[in-house]
Amino acid sequence: IISVREEEEENGSGQRDDVLYVERSRQYRWRCAEVTFACSDEAVCQHWVNNIRELLATNTSRPKHLLVYINPYGGKRQGKRIYEQKVAPLFTLAGISTSVIVTEYANHARDHLRTAAELEKFDGVVCVGGDGMFSEIIHGLIWRTQIDCGVDPNCPEEALSPCSLRIGIIPAGSTDCICFATVGTNDPVTSALHIIVGDSQALDVSSVHHNNMFLRYSVSLLGYGFYGDVLTDSERKRWMGPARYDFSGLKMFLTHHCYEGTVSYLPAGGIIGTPRDATKCRSGCVICQHNGQLLSERTEKYEMDEWRTIRGKFLAINAASMSCACPRSPKGLSPAAHLADGTIDLILVRKCSRFNFLRHLLRHTSKDDQFDLTFIEVHRVRRFRFTPRHCQSDSDLELDLQENGKRQIFSQICKDHPACGCAPAYSSWNCDGEILTHTAIDVRVHCQLIKLFARGIEELPVFEDLTNPCAI
Numbered sequence: 494i495i496s497v498r499e500e501e502e503e504n505g506s507g508q509r510d511d512v513l514y515v516e517r518s519r520q521y522r523w524r525c526a527e528v529t530f531a532c533s534d535e536a537v538c539q540h541w542v543n544n545i546r547e548l549l550a551t552n553t554s555r556p557k558h559l560l561v562y563i564n565p566y567g568g569k570r571q572g573k574r575i576y577e578q579k580v581a582p583l584f585t586l587a588g589i590s591t592s593v594i595v596t597e598y599a600n601h602a603r604d605h606l607r608t609a610a611e612l613e614k615f616d617g618v619v620c621v622g623g624d625g626m627f628s629e630i631i632h633g634l635i636w637r638t639q640i641d642c643g644v645d646p647n648c649p650e651e652a653l654s655p656c657s658l659r660i661g662i663i664p665a666g667s668t669d670c671i672c673f674a675t676v677g678t679n680d681p682v683t684s685a686l687h688i689i690v691g692d693s694q695a696l697d698v699s700s701v702h703h704n705n706m707f708l709r710y711s712v713s714l715l716g717y718g719f720y721g722d723v724l725t726d727s728e729r730k731r732w733m734g735p736a737r738y739d740f741s742g743l744k745m746f747l748t749h750h751c752y753e754g755t756v757s758y759l760p761a762g763g764i765i766g767t768p769r770d771a772t773k774c775r776s777g778c779v780i781c782q783h784n785g786q787l788l789s790e791r792t793e794k795y796e797m798d799e800w801r802t803i804r805g806k807f808l809a810i811n812a813a814s815m816s817c818a819c820p821r822s823p824k825g826l827s828p829a830a831h832l833a834d835g836t837i838d839l840i841l842v843r844k845c846s847r848f849n850f851l852r853h854l855l856r857h858t859s860k861d862d863q864f865d866l867t868f869i870e871v872h873r874v875r876r877f878r879f880t881p882r883h884c885q886s887d888s889d890l891e892l893d894l895q896e897n898g899k900r901q902i903f904s905q906i907c908k909d910h911p912a913c914g915c916a917p918a919y920s921s922w923n924c925d926g927e928i929l930t931h932t933a934i935d936v937r938v939h940c941q942l943i944k945l946f947a948r949g950i951e952e953l954p955v956f957e958d959l960t961n962p963c964a965i
């Protein structure tokens with residue numbers, strides 16, 4: 494139930510109660526529906542209304558005061574309109590009061606959250622925008638929580654303190670992968686209703702460091718190579734709106750750059766689940782519960798796991814903290830990744846032909862397994878490091894030379910691209926849609942560090958689930 498309102502019957506024959514409630518629609522969408530109860534005895538009617546209102550008021554998981562940040566610049570620049578026309582009226586109906594800030598520049602929301610007075614009077618923060626805007630919100634909230642708790646965010650070894658305020662996402666960006674992968678759809682009304690009913694979904698956060706210096710947090714994709722290059726190229730074409738990703742995606746596919754470097758990772762030992770599982774992370778996921786519990790009890794196990802190292806040439810290095818499902822790829826980059834299990838799926842796409850890379854990419858949009866290819870490796874990890882070849886230590890480079898024969902260190906990249914002879918040695922990291930300035934990074938997962946107003950993707954009813962044989 495969202496709310497209840499009473500009205501006199503027009504002919505004076507008693508009272509009417511209109512109850513607004515959430516109804517499930519197709520493909521994970523929720524809608525607001527209304528049912529009317531009428532009674533000739535006004536006292537009885539009033540009794541219903543009072544009881545419903547009392548139940549709603551005593552429900553502590555529902556937010557009553559929200560701090561809303563709107564990015565008017567993201568996606569198709571519709572954030573303000575989406576909020577005012579589709580979301581604000583629902584919040585009003587649900588009796589939620591709001592403080593709304595329309596951002597005026599990049600990092601406005603992040604900086605505001607870092608210093609905002611009386612944050613404790615709010616029951617949550619609402620982010621109207623895309624993944625970049627969500628990233629601003631978590632940077633503000635996580636930073637503030639660590640400073641308040643005396644945790645040094647620059648130290649990669651420190652355990653971070655969880656944030657108490659829940660975050661709601663109203664999708665108004667270009668990809669909106671975080672919303673899609675946690676709700677199942679990018680629909681502002683559905684997201685508003687998840688906020689109103691007070692849903693809660695824990696989310697892992699990865700911290701990214703470079704030489705003991707904090708760089709960024711990530712909750713969805715950290716991508717070097719293909720996705721880093723797509724992002725860098727697409728930022729120059731922001732005027733195209735969300736279509737910039739399709740243009741830059743095609744361009745980077747044709748460019749076909751590969752990058753050399755070393756990936757080291759700490760496998761996620763002792764947990765249940767693998768990146769090749771057929772089961773997916775869904776509402777109330779038992780794998781997230783089990784692994785989350787395990788991590789909170791057995792931190793020493795994590796230290797006992799052994800680091801592994803892979804050197805090579807890669808078209809893409811993708812670290813998915815969640816499935817990264819989005820409208821372009823409804824199953825995502827790593828379909829079996831979990832929202833809150835304390836792990837990242839590390840996907841290595843080794844150098845291969847354009848044709849093979851296309852096969853891999855196309856499988857993101859079909860039922861075929863994108864990992865079932867000889868040039869793809871996927872590992873479930875707790876931590877990983879990447880060093881591009883030109884940042885490797887002298888001894889590492891010496892080792893490479895021995896392995897690869899006597900060729901000149903700095904010519905190998907152009908050798909991979911004889912046509913242009915000037916391919917770049919470095920890519921950049923795409924960190925939830927923001928470009929990272931450093932290429933050598935150290936990434937660590939912090940299990941269930943933040944909470945969203947969401948419940949994870951719900952199981953579809955059998956008749957809607959086209960992957961289910963009973964539906965056909």
Ligand SMILES: CCCCCCCCCCCCC/C=C/[C@@H](O)[C@H](COP(=O)(O)O)NC(=O)CCCCC
Nearest residue numbers: 623624625666667668669670738742822857925926
């Ligand atoms: C030839 C067919 C190719 C099909 C490829 C489909 C693969 C798509 C996987 C997309 C994964 C996206 C992961 C999400 C990243 C977002 O965080 C990021 C920023 O989002 P936003 O702030 O809302 O704009 N989006 C991207 O990096 C876009 C990647 C697009 C790649 C084509």
Ligand SMILES: Nc1ncnc2c1ncn2[C@@H]1O[C@H](COP(=O)(O)OP(=O)(O)O)[C@@H](O)[C@H]1O
Nearest residue numbers: 567568596597598599622623624625626666667
């Ligand atoms: N008022 C603003 N003006 C310019 N940039 C902004 C503003 N508010 C937020 N940003 C920045 O806009 C960028 C893109 O935002 P995002 O919501 O992710 O949209 P998109 O999905 O289109 O990339 C982010 O880097 C964010 O920090």
Ligand SMILES: [Ca+2]
Nearest residue numbers: 814831832836
């Ligand atoms: Ca995860």
